[in-house]
Amino acid sequence: MIQLTEVTKAFDDGFVALSNVTLKIDKGEFAFVVGPSGAGKSTLIKLLFREQLVSSGEIIVNGRDLSALQPQEIPYFRRSLGIVFQDFRLLPEKNCYDNVAFAMRVVEASRRDIQRQVRHVLEMVGLLPKAKIYPAQLSGGEQQRVAIARAIVNNPAVLIADEPTGNLDPDTSWDTMKIFERINLTGTTILMVTHDKPIVDQMMKRVIALENGRVIRDESRGAYGYED
Amino acid sequence: MKISTAEYFVTESLNSIRRNGLMSMASLMTVALSLLILGVFMILVMNLNHMASILESQVQVTVYLQDTLKETEVLEMGTRITRLPGVTRVNFVSKEEALNRFKIRLGEQQGLLSELGEANPLPNSFEVKVDRPDRVKPLALAIAQLKGVEAARYGQEVVDQLFGLTRMVRIFGVVLIIFLGLAALFIIVNTIRLTVFARRREIGIMKYVGATDWFIRWPFIIEGILLGGLGAFIAVVLLTQFYSMLTRQVYESLAFLPLLPKYPLMGYVNSFLIFAGCGIGVLGSMISVKKFLKV
Numbered sequence: 001m002i003q004l005t006e007v008t009k010a011f012d013d014g015f016v017a018l019s020n021v022t023l024k025i026d027k028g029e030f031a032f033v034v035g036p037s038g039a040g041k042s043t044l045i046k047l048l049f050r051e052q053l054v055s056s057g058e059i060i061v062n063g064r065d066l067s068a069l070q071p072q073e074i075p076y077f078r079r080s081l082g083i084v085f086q087d088f089r090l091l092p093e094k095n096c097y098d099n100v101a102f103a104m105r106v107v108e109a110s111r112r113d114i115q116r117q118v119r120h121v122l123e124m125v126g127l128l129p130k131a132k133i134y135p136a137q138l139s140g141g142e143q144q145r146v147a148i149a150r151a152i153v154n155n156p157a158v159l160i161a162d163e164p165t166g167n168l169d170p171d172t173s174w175d176t177m178k179i180f181e182r183i184n185l186t187g188t189t190i191l192m193v194t195h196d197k198p199i200v201d202q203m204m205k206r207v208i209a210l211e212n213g214r215v216i217r218d219e220s221r222g223a224y225g226y227e228d
Numbered sequence: 229m230k231i232s233t234a235e236y237f238v239t240e241s242l243n244s245i246r247r248n249g250l251m252s253m254a255s256l257m258t259v260a261l262s263l264l265i266l267g268v269f270m271i272l273v274m275n276l277n278h279m280a281s282i283l284e285s286q287v288q289v290t291v292y293l294q295d296t297l298k299e300t301e302v303l304e305m306g307t308r309i310t311r312l313p314g315v316t317r318v319n320f321v322s323k324e325e326a327l328n329r330f331k332i333r334l335g336e337q338q339g340l341l342s343e344l345g346e347a348n349p350l351p352n353s354f355e356v357k358v359d360r361p362d363r364v365k366p367l368a369l370a371i372a373q374l375k376g377v378e379a380a381r382y383g384q385e386v387v388d389q390l391f392g393l394t395r396m397v398r399i400f401g402v403v404l405i406i407f408l409g410l411a412a413l414f415i416i417v418n419t420i421r422l423t424v425f426a427r428r429r430e431i432g433i434m435k436y437v438g439a440t441d442w443f444i445r446w447p448f449i450i451e452g453i454l455l456g457g458l459g460a461f462i463a464v465v466l467l468t469q470f471y472s473m474l475t476r477q478v479y480e481s482l483a484f485l486p487l488l489p490k491y492p493l494m495g496y497v498n499s500f501l502i503f504a505g506c507g508i509g510v511l512g513s514m515i516s517v518k519k520f521l522k523v
Contacts, residue, residue, distance in 0.1 A: 049436065072440075079438035091430055106439035108233050154437065 001027040001158060001189050002048065007057035009043050009213075017043035019213040020057070025191060025206075027157070030184045032200050033193045034224055035210035041193045044210070045162055048191070049081065050074050062157050079107055082151030082188075086163040088143045090135040090150075096122065097131040100150045107154060121149040125179055141172030148179055152188065159183060161192040165199060173199060200224040233443075240447035241454060244423035252455060255412075255419040259459025259508060260466075262408035263501045267467040269401035270497050273394060278488050280390040283383050287358040289368045292351045292378040302352060305376060309356055312370065314363035319355040326350040351378055409508065416455055416512030420448055424516050431520050441521050448513040456509025457502065464498045 002025040009018040018040045025031050033041055046052045047059055050066045059066045062080045069077055090099050097118060104114045122128040125145040135143050144164060151159055161180065165173035177199055184190050194200060200207060200223060207222030208215060217225065245252045291309065293302060302320070310318045321329075327348050331338050356371070358364050364382050372380040424431070434444050471494055478487050 075435075075438045075440040075443075077438075078436065081438075083436050089429060089433055091433070102433075103437040105233075105236060106434050106437055106443055108230055108443070110230075111232050150437070 001025055001029070001062065002191065003058075003060040005058045005060075007047070007059060008055050009040075009047060009052065010055045016213055018047070021210075021213070021215055023208065023215060023218070025189060027189055028184070028187050029206060030181070030190045030203075031192070031206040031208055032203070032222075032224075033191065033208050033210060034195070034200060038212075039210040040213040041210055042162070043213075045083075045160055045193065048158075048160060049083070050077060079154055080157050082154070082156035082159040084144070084147050084151045084159070084161040084164045086166040088135075088140075088147040088167075090143055090146055092135055095132050095134050096127055096138070096146050096149075099135065099146055100153050103150045103153050109154075117153055118149075121153045122146075124152075124182070125149045139172070140168050141175060144168060144172075144176055145179060148176070148183070152183055156188065158189045158191065161190065161194075163194055163196075164192065165194065165196045170198065177203065197224040237446045237450055241450040244427070244447070244451055245454060247426070248419060248422055251419045251422055255415045255455050256459045256462070258415045259412045259456055259505055260462035262405075262412040263460050263463035263505055264466055265408055266401075266405045266504070267463055267497050267501050268470075269397070269405065270500070271467075271471060271493070273398050273401060274493060274497075275488055276390060276394040276397060279486055280387055280394060282486050283387045283390065285361055286383050287361050287364055289356040289358060289364060289371060289380050289382045291354040291356055291371050291380045293353060294376050294378050295351060297352070297376045301376060305374065306354060308374065309354060309371060312367060314358050314360065314367055315356055316359050317357040319357075321353045321355060323348050323350050323352050326353060409504075412456075412459070412508050413512050413515075416452060416509060417515050419455065420451055420513045420516040423451065424448060424520050428520055435521070444521060445514070445517050448517045449510055452509030452511075452513030453506050454509070456505040456507070456512070458505075460502045460505025463505070464501055467501070468494050468498065 002023070004021050004023040007018055007021045007023075008016065010016045021040075021044075033044065035041055043052070047054060047066070048061055050069055053067060062077075064077055066077075091102065094102060100118045100121060101114050104117060109117070119128060119131075122131055125148055127142060127145055127149065130138065130142065135146065138146070144167075148164075151161075159180075164180070165176055168176060173196060180190055180192070181203075204221050206220050207217065207224070209217035209222075209225060293305065297305070306318055306320060309315060327341075327350050330350065331341060334340065356367070358367055368380040368382045371377055431444055468490075471490055475487055475490055478485050
């Protein structure tokens with residue numbers, strides 16, 4: 001599903017964000033990526049989204065070799081991925097429903113599919129009753145659930161989450177993690193970058209630890225392993 | 229493209245025009261003004277060209293004869309000119325007839341001529357009709373060489389001056405149009421950049437969920453077309469009014485001035501202006517949105 005082979009990403013100024021990383025995440029897996037700031041986590045996400053290209057090595061996501069992807073193929077490739085950000089990135093002038101529907105509209109889904117699918121995912125994250133409400137009137141946890149609904153509305157094979165609980169209190173974080181787990185159970189591969197030690201420790205999922213651009217630990221049922 | 233998608237694009241672009249009311253108004257007016265000036269120059273150049281070609285097509289050489297010529301010599305000269313290649317008709321205008329024509333042209337100011345007394349300063353002349361415009365010049369030169377000919381005049385001198393004027397107007401117009409076009413483009417770029425900037429987060433999310441660049445561009449392009457096209461429309465309306473008034477005035481008081489009729493001239497000018505307005509709009513929006521597509 002996601003396969004990195006000897007991936008190195010160096011920038012023009014000489015900074016090496018990822019160095020010789022080899023990694024394989026299977027379909028349906030749930031994996032945490034942990035590590036201190038500057039370890040290369042954000043770069044990893046940018047590479048997976050083909051926002052940036054590897055300097056050397058190979059990345060295959062959903063069967064596509066990202067280095068061989070033509071610029072005009074990138075949007076279609078991205079439709080097989082979903083992303084959730086730490087800061088939610090909802091559009092304040094659109095209500096919950098439209099924030100989610102927006103993701104389907106831009107891939108030119110039919111009006112009927114949009115209606116059905118948006119209701120379905122809002123129901124899944126427990127926000128169907130608040131469909132007409134605007135993001136500003138929602139709690140942080142609710143906003144993040146809308147963002148999750150938006151990320152999965154196009155049925156991506158892989159869901160990438162960039163510190164999704166970073167702005168949430170512990171209880172809300174747990175609720176959010178339960179939603180991710182439920183999504184994972186439907187067969188969606190989840191890759192979650194996080195600093196949330198209690199969550200990593202209790203979820204008992206695969207943990208990939210990065211430091212200085214290298215994989216220093218990769219355990220199938222791991223713990224956070226840092227004190228930060 | 230699906231109808232619902234097209235609907236979405238149009239709604240989005242109308243929304244951003246409304247949100248940026250003042251700036252949109254400013255770019256609309258700049259486009260209108262620039263295109264109006266462009267239109268005025270087009271009309272001017274086309275009319276000057278038209279006048280020049282009318283003059284150019286007048287195939288006549290006027291041959292002035294020396295007063296020393298005897299009557300038989302004048303007759304002989306007439307036959308010689310008639311035999312020249314390209315000459316279709318030769319018409320003799322005597323000194324007296326020339327003076328009469330001159331009097332008629334002076335109209336009420338004929339009194340001026342009384343100063344002359346009995347003397348008639350005008351020469352005998354021939355009006356020589358030529359079959360083709362391009363033969364006028366060599367023929368005039370040939371006739372001028374004949375013994376007893378004072379001078380041979382034709383319309384070309386005026387035509388040359390007119391073409392010179394047209395060329396200058398055209399150069400000046402092109403320079404002005406380039407500047408005005410750039411100004412219009414610049415302000416459209418800035419107006420649309422404001423909307424693009426206001427929606428950069430949205431564009432970022434669109435890129436992440438897999439919207440194509442064209443899908444992201446379309447609403448901005450429509451916005452550009454609306455601004456440029458509406459600006460052009462304003463210019464077209466004003467310009468058409470202006471030309472109607474101008475032609476009416478000229479026909480009433482300066483009837484000899486051969487202005488081009490309103491149609492088809494305004495048809496060409498107007499469709500060109502609309503096309504240019506929309507073109508500036510599209511170009512402007514493409515430039516504004518370019519930077520924000522790199523995600």
